[in-house]
Amino acid sequence: MRHLYLLRHGKSLWNNPSDSDFTRPLSERGLRDASKIASYIKRENLPIEVVLCSPALRTTQTLEAIKPVLEKIAEVIIDDSLYTFDPVHV
Template identity: 40%
Template sequence: MPKPAPRSRQGTMKRLYLLRHTKSSWKEDDLSDHERPLAPRGRRAAPPIGVYLRDHAILPDLVLASSARRTRETWELVSLMLPKPPDVLYEDKLYLADAAEIMARLRKVDHDVDSVLIVGHNPGLQELAERLFGDGDAGALAKLTAKFPTGGLALYQFDIERWDELVPGIGKLTDFVVPRDLV
């Protein structure tokens, strides 16, 4: 009996978008860090990110966001610009999560989900973005490693079939944008 042909991996692709919340306010001293709102600058910066996503047909299947007020507000303003906002899960474990914690969460995403957008915090997002890089836009990588500012958005592709196959060094960075580039 002949051996079955190996399964082709051609056409399998997962996409990941890492979005750092936009600028938050430090004006209210009595609020916990978790409850800090967006600053006026952050409120202005979020909608152009949504326009960028819409104009580039980037509509993630799932959004995973930190439960912090500033990430919730960022996503709410970004999603207003999208034709059909995807489901969002606000998760306490993503609040100030490090790269390993974010990676562990991504590995648990259902394999039927092809694209995920994470709304989170630094330094975890920048660390993850740097660890995932294996190929792609060198200019975007240089910009990302220099600084992953508030409102920064890193776009990755992976030649994997399941999220539990995600490991460092296999991502293709396709773009890195910051709010000042979008206005």
């Protein structure tokens, strides 16, 4: 049976008004939380084979934090349409 796991990016920084929504980085808390998620994925041995990710900075930073524990990834797809999307199309 196949499973679909949905993961939201970690908490991001809002303290720099010059950052666009697209370039907002993860906060320290977001980085810690992404690391905790990585530990959970490893501990539960989740069989993640394909990853779809938006190109926004905070989402790619979250992906980088969990990548080391994703041993069986067949494919990572960074898709521009995932940044702002209609859920019907995902």
